[in-house]
Amino acid sequence: MDLKSNHTAPVLTDSPPISKSRLGVHSLPYSPPGPAFSPGLILTIPRKKTGILDDVRSCSWLDAMKSSSPPHRKITKGVNNEFATSDADVAYRSWMVKYPSALKSFEQITNFAKGKRIALFMDYDGTLSPIVDNPDCAFMTEAMRAAVKKVAKYFPTAIISGRSRDKVYEFVGLTELYYAGSHGMDIMGPVTQSISDDPINCFRSTDKQGKDVNLFQPAAEFLPMIDKVYRSLVESTKGIAGAKVENNKFCVSVHYRNVDEKSWDVVAQCVHDILKDYPRLRLTHGRKVLEVRPVINWDKGKAVTFLLESLGLNDCDDVLPIYVGDDRTDEDAFKVLREGNRGYGILVSSVPKESNAKYSLREPAEVMEFLKSLVSWKKSSAL
Numbered sequence: 001m002d003l004k005s006n007h008t009a010p011v012l013t014d015s016p017p018i019s020k021s022r023l024g025v026h027s028l029p030y031s032p033p034g035p036a037f038s039p040g041l042i043l044t045i046p047r048k049k050t051g052i053l054d055d056v057r058s059c060s061w062l063d064a065m066k067s068s069s070p071p072h073r074k075i076t077k078g079v080n081n082e083f084a085t086s087d088a089d090v091a092y093r094s095w096m097v098k099y100p101s102a103l104k105s106f107e108q109i110t111n112f113a114k115g116k117r118i119a120l121f122m123d124y125d126g127t128l129s130p131i132v133d134n135p136d137c138a139f140m141t142e143a144m145r146a147a148v149k150k151v152a153k154y155f156p157t158a159i160i161s162g163r164s165r166d167k168v169y170e171f172v173g174l175t176e177l178y179y180a181g182s183h184g185m186d187i188m189g190p191v192t193q194s195i196s197d198d199p200i201n202c203f204r205s206t207d208k209q210g211k212d213v214n215l216f217q218p219a220a221e222f223l224p225m226i227d228k229v230y231r232s233l234v235e236s237t238k239g240i241a242g243a244k245v246e247n248n249k250f251c252v253s254v255h256y257r258n259v260d261e262k263s264w265d266v267v268a269q270c271v272h273d274i275l276k277d278y279p280r281l282r283l284t285h286g287r288k289v290l291e292v293r294p295v296i297n298w299d300k301g302k303a304v305t306f307l308l309e310s311l312g313l314n315d316c317d318d319v320l321p322i323y324v325g326d327d328r329t330d331e332d333a334f335k336v337l338r339e340g341n342r343g344y345g346i347l348v349s350s351v352p353k354e355s356n357a358k359y360s361l362r363e364p365a366e367v368m369e370f371l372k373s374l375v376s377w378k379k380s381s382a383l
């Protein structure tokens with residue numbers, strides 16, 4: 001990717017408002033254009049006459065909300081204390097033929113990695129920490145922290161999260177790795193001249209240890225808008241029991257995990273009513289969360305490419321990037337690796353899901369095993 005041209009002027013995707021009829025509620029007039037942005041960041045906003053966002057074109061918001069995080073699978077035991085084979089187990093096992101376990105395929109992965117430098121990218125929620133009801137309590141275990149710390153000692157490692165960068169750093173607390181927040185719209189990476197010459201979005205800063213870093217924030221101009229939308233969403237959802245709005249700096253999460261399913265349409269309506277006035281914002285779906293973000297052509301996939309370039313590892317035949325993630329937003333990163341035929345995506349999921357990943361892991365505990373295996377392999381191959 002030509003970062004000079006691409007990250008200076010991310011190209012807009014479409015951002016039309018969502019038709020309320022898709023929500024089964026009253027219909028909306030077409031929204032007026034939002035505030036103007038400086039040239040360079042925002043280009044044109046192609047609008048679809050349907051007035052339906054990309055993500056909801058093929059299915060309604062509510063369907064997407066219902067399917068956004070399948071219930072945890074219960075492992076059932078039979079009378080003899082043996083694991084009973086349920087339909088779900090059979091389905092999962094046949095799904096694993098297409099997405100084999102990265103642990104069981106470890107030798108295959110490391111055979112391919114021989115003579116290559118692995119660069120590791122990981123998502124946070126659902127990958128390094130288990131999914132919990134309260135997003136403020138998504139702590140990683142000490143064992144996981146130790147595993148991440150160790151792996152980062154041997155391989156360049158970055159966490160790319162939907163959370164704000166500060167928040168994810170607060171959870172992880174390790175200085176050995178790189179962090180990207182807001183789905184890659186807030187990257188703190190090493191200082192590199194080749195990517196430092198975008199005066200609008202990329203600037204020099206210092207990290208918490210006083211080390212020089214590059215900050216890349218392609219959606220910087222959206223900050224006041226996101227803040228305003230955050231405050232409006234807090235206000236409009238305050239009457240919905242269980243709803244929670246999280247400010248992720250360049251995007252906003254509206255959680256409905258703890259909202260009675262009967263009220264999910266009310267949550268969707270609140271988000272919709274606000275989004276209609278902001279055509280430069282769009283909606284994506286996460287795990288029981290609606291995510292409002294700028295309509296710039298930037299995602300976790302672009303963040304991976306950006307970080308590889310920052311680390312001097314892009315376009316190198318001897319680099320093997322591996323991305324581990326559990327969410328729909330991680331698919332952008334899986335896709336970049338798959339399409340460039342350059343590395344592996346590993347999907348963390350305990351239920352079958354279509355994915356651009358090549359391998360799978362069932363849960364964060366398996367992610368930890370995988371990280372430990374990478375370290376042992378690296379140590380033994382250095383002997």
Ligand SMILES: O=P(O)(O)OC[C@H]1O[C@H](O[C@H]2O[C@H](CO)[C@@H](O)[C@H](O)[C@H]2O)[C@H](O)[C@@H](O)[C@@H]1O
Pocket residue numbers: 123124125126130131132133134135136138160161162163246248253255257286287288289291327329
């Ligand atoms: O890219 P990620 O690091 O995976 O962040 C995606 C979202 O993760 C968080 O929400 C999810 O995890 C919560 C804690 O387990 C859970 O309660 C919620 O239902 C999940 O959607 C985070 O709170 C969001 O802001 C992130 O966008």
